[in-house]
Structures are given as C-alpha cells and as structure tokens.
Amino acid sequence: MAEHIGVVGAGYVGLTSAACFARLGHQVTCVDTDESKVDALRRGEVAIGEPGLAGLVAGGLADGTLCFTTAQAQLHGVDLVLLCLPTPPGGDGRPDLGVLEHVVPQLGRLLRPGCVVVTKSTVPVGTAARLPRLLGRPDLPVVSNPEFLREGHAVEDFRHPDRVVVGTDPPDSAAARRVARLYEPTGAPVVRTDAASAELAKYASNAFLAVKLSYVNVLAELCERFGADVREVAHTMGLDARIGPHFLAPGPGWGGSCLPKDTTALLHAADAAGVDFGILRDAVRVNARQRARVVRAVRRAVTGSVSGSLAGARLGLLGLAFKAGTGDLRDSPARAVAEELAGQGAELTAYDPAVGCVPGLDAVQVVDDPYLVAKDAVALVVLTEWPEFRDLDWARLAAAAAGTVVVDTRNLLDADVLAAAGFAHHGVGVPLRTS
Structure with missing residues (x-):
C-alpha cells in the first residue's frame, strides 16, 4: 500500500531515503530549510556524489512521486514522517540534538492524528522515549528506524539492506508493522525490538x-x-x-x-x-x-x-x-x-x-x-x-x-x-x- 511519506532533512540520509521510497511507489515530500539546496533539487541537481542517486531523484521528479520544499506546512497530511536531521558531536563529544529538539515540537503542532514519527537519525538511547513529550501529542506514535547506509553505497544499501531495524514500545505495535511494511520490497529481514x-x-x-x-x-x-x-x-x-x-x-x-x-x-x-x-x-x-x-x-x-x-x-x-x-x-x-x-x-x-x-x-x-x-x-x-x-x-x-x-x-x-x-x-x- 502506497503511503504519503514526509522526510525532514535533505542531507545524505534524508535524500537517499526520499528518493528510494519514491522509487518504491510512495508519495514523498522532502523538507529542508536550505532554500538553495531545495531549488537545486527541484531542478534535479544532486550535490551528493552517490551512485544512482541523481537518477532516482530525476525519476521521482518526473513521475511526480517526489517533491522538495522549504515549507514544513506541506507535511500536514503525510502518513509517516522520517526525521533525518543532523546530530553532530557537541564540544564535549556528546551528540548535539539541538536541531531535532527545535523541529520536533513544530511537527507536533502540525501533523495530523495518527501520523507515525520515525527517527532515522543516529540518536542517543532514550531519544524515542523523549519524543512524545517533545511532540506534545500522545496520538503520534514514535518508531526508531536507524539507518545503516554506507557512503558510496547508500542507494545499494537502501535497496538491499542486511537488516531493517524497527523499534517501538511495545515492539510489535501497529506503528512498527506499518514502518516494516515500507521495506517489504527489499526482502530484508526485519528486526522488531x-x-x-x-x-x-x-x-x-x-x-x-x-x-x-x-x-x-x-x-x-x-x-x-x-x-x-x-x-x-x-x-x-x-x-x-x-x-x-x-x-x-x-x-x-x-x-x-x-x-x-x-x-x-x-x-x-x-x-x-x-x-x-x-x-x-x-x-x-x-x-x-x-x-x-x-x-x-x-x-x-x-x-x-x-x-x-x-x-x-x-x-x-x-x-x-x-x-x-x-x-x-x-x-x-x-x-x-x-x-x-x-x-x-x-x-x-x-x-x-x-x-x-x-x-x-x-x-x-x-x-x-x-x-x-x-x-x-x-x-x-x-x-x-x-x-x-x-x-x-x-x-x-x-x-x-x-x-x-x-x-x-x-x-x-x-x-x-x-x-x-x-x-x-x-x-x-x-x-x-x-x-
């Protein structure tokens, strides 16, 4: 079943995920705050040197399954939203979650009831447990779905992953099953935890x-x-x-x-x-x-x-x-x-x-x-x-x-x-x- 997927962040993980899910037949709206990057992506210009990625972006733009925008409001009607935000090391080496903590409350005021919030960014243990409080919405289920994409092989790794990890509390929740279904075409084993x-x-x-x-x-x-x-x-x-x-x-x-x-x-x-x-x-x-x-x-x-x-x-x-x-x-x-x-x-x-x-x-x-x-x-x-x-x-x-x-x-x-x-x-x- 095709879903309307929102992707927040058009960086390495976000752009690869957006383009690949569009290729699988989903409707994907990718949001980024960088206007010049979004303008370039709308023209099909991909700055990330990943084999096959530019072709996937061009194909998604051509068939209308992929769009890029700076307007977060366009995520209002999505079924799932993937958080692909930077979590760089802070001055002491701990992950800096500033961007995520800024964006998540905004999404809580925007998303429709039942939208599944998926963390793909690499985040500290306990982040998924914190997100409902940041969202301020008990009706938005949270799923941890970490990425395992290698630079230079991101498209290949997305299409042929060794495993797909889906984490929720409890593990076999309806939201977990919904996220797992997105990856069924890859044939990869799904770890539900x-x-x-x-x-x-x-x-x-x-x-x-x-x-x-x-x-x-x-x-x-x-x-x-x-x-x-x-x-x-x-x-x-x-x-x-x-x-x-x-x-x-x-x-x-x-x-x-x-x-x-x-x-x-x-x-x-x-x-x-x-x-x-x-x-x-x-x-x-x-x-x-x-x-x-x-x-x-x-x-x-x-x-x-x-x-x-x-x-x-x-x-x-x-x-x-x-x-x-x-x-x-x-x-x-x-x-x-x-x-x-x-x-x-x-x-x-x-x-x-x-x-x-x-x-x-x-x-x-x-x-x-x-x-x-x-x-x-x-x-x-x-x-x-x-x-x-x-x-x-x-x-x-x-x-x-x-x-x-x-x-x-x-x-x-x-x-x-x-x-x-x-x-x-x-x-x-x-x-x-x-x-």
Whole structure:
C-alpha cells in the first residue's frame, strides 16, 4: 500500500531515503530549510556524489512521486514522517540534538492524528522515549528506524539492506508493522525490538567495526615485528565464518562522518551509565596512534630513520578522502596524515578523484592529474584506497619522481608492478619489496 511519506532533512540520509521510497511507489515530500539546496533539487541537481542517486531523484521528479520544499506546512497530511536531521558531536563529544529538539515540537503542532514519527537519525538511547513529550501529542506514535547506509553505497544499501531495524514500545505495535511494511520490497529481514535496543544497535554496530579496524591495525604492527604478512593473516582469519573478511584491511586509521562520532557518543553513554567500555576506548586510542605510526613509516621510508627530518621533502599524496567512493573529508585519516606531514615541513602535492581542495589546509597543493603528484617527489604516499590507483602508469610516475619510494598505507598496490617500475613498496604489516 502506497503511503504519503514526509522526510525532514535533505542531507545524505534524508535524500537517499526520499528518493528510494519514491522509487518504491510512495508519495514523498522532502523538507529542508536550505532554500538553495531545495531549488537545486527541484531542478534535479544532486550535490551528493552517490551512485544512482541523481537518477532516482530525476525519476521521482518526473513521475511526480517526489517533491522538495522549504515549507514544513506541506507535511500536514503525510502518513509517516522520517526525521533525518543532523546530530553532530557537541564540544564535549556528546551528540548535539539541538536541531531535532527545535523541529520536533513544530511537527507536533502540525501533523495530523495518527501520523507515525520515525527517527532515522543516529540518536542517543532514550531519544524515542523523549519524543512524545517533545511532540506534545500522545496520538503520534514514535518508531526508531536507524539507518545503516554506507557512503558510496547508500542507494545499494537502501535497496538491499542486511537488516531493517524497527523499534517501538511495545515492539510489535501497529506503528512498527506499518514502518516494516515500507521495506517489504527489499526482502530484508526485519528486526522488531524495543526503541532503546534499536537505538543502541546502531551505535553498537559502528563501534564494533571501529574495534575491528583498530585490531587489524595493531595486528599489522605485530606482523612487521615478526616478519609476517598481515594480508595472509587477515585472509586466514576471514575464512572463519565467526569472524568474516570484512573490515580486516589495515590502513592509516578509521574516520568519516559516522565511526568517530558514534564511538565517542557511545563512550559518553557508557560513562554516564557507569559502564567501563575499555575495549572501545582503547580502539579510539589505537586509531589516533595509527595516524602517527603512518607518519613515522613515511619518515623511515624517506630518510632511513623513524626520527629523520622531512623538512623540505617533496611528497606526492594519492588520496585525501576518508575512503574510496566519496569525497568526504570529515575526520579523514588521509587528511590527518597530510596535516602532520605538512607540520613536519614536507612539501605536499595531492590528488584525489573526488576532492578538488582541502579547506583549511593550504599547505597541500591539490592537483587534477595523478601524474602531477610524482613531479620531483622523493616519495609517493597512498592514503585512500581508490581502485584506479592500481591502474596508473607506474613507470611514468617513476620517470617523474625524484625518489623510488612508495608508502602504501592501504596495501592497495601490486608490489611486482611497482618493482618493475623501479619503486620500493612499503606497505602496512607486509614485508618490504624492492625488486
């Protein structure tokens, strides 16, 4: 049964949800306070670089199932409203719910009786229990329906989710069943639970991934000490169905818009509840250390010593985004490493297929051609796992470079290809390959 769905917030989660639900045949009204963004979306212009998203928006506009507006009043007749609002970390790291707390009372004065209010934003445990009071309406059921969308794969993840989590009190309420029906076309298993469990499940999932990534980064350091190859160790681990192969690739650290803020939020929640979440705290500490370890690896590769000076050393950086498939620089470990290298006096030229500039980091010259990063560089440093870096003409890069060193912080490249071009391959947790 088609529903009239309101979406509050046309950001990453809101726009993806709006476009995908429209594609499933629902009538969707998406509201955002940013007039320029709404005007652009009405013209079918999508600033978010998600594969397939622009086409879905264009299709929804063309068939009339999707509309964008700044007028919140247009939500008066909707059957369900999805809250897709920003909950950024505050000064102390706790989620800032200011936007949500401003919008929800307005919706309480606007929505028709029986409209289901759905929280998709990542919010602290207990938020769903607070919303009825903020709404001021006992006739507006509240459902927690956290999103699990990966940047660069949001449309795919919406259409083919691993699971759909629907939390209400009680769990099997009419509102919960109504929200679950929205996702029936995806064929995904639906987890019906209480609201607090649904809210905690989102934080718990991201925090576990952070722990797993920090674990493999420490494992890579151990492999370097023992002369082992972390790729072989991780592959062997991943064959165990209890562990799985995902998130077992070492790198310069984890970042982005979700893992750092969600781990911090969960740590604050644990502290407030009097629970010692030491394993997660250690994962955060390891992550901060990993970025410094990458800088030491660059110093060692360039100077022969972990304490060698990089002052005046020209380095070419491949990748700036926090991961491939996105241009997002938020909490990017690549950017953090670049900042530290610049702070040590290195001269930096960088290329990223999705990043045109690095606001606030003038020390990095961003170029639009990957081959320009090699000009007179004493070393090249791979910081983001863009697959196209594997297909570069490494002999051409070697001809332009002043040195023969590649520091591959993602273990992305083929050491044999680099050796044939004359480069020494310095990976993470792998034996040095020079020929």
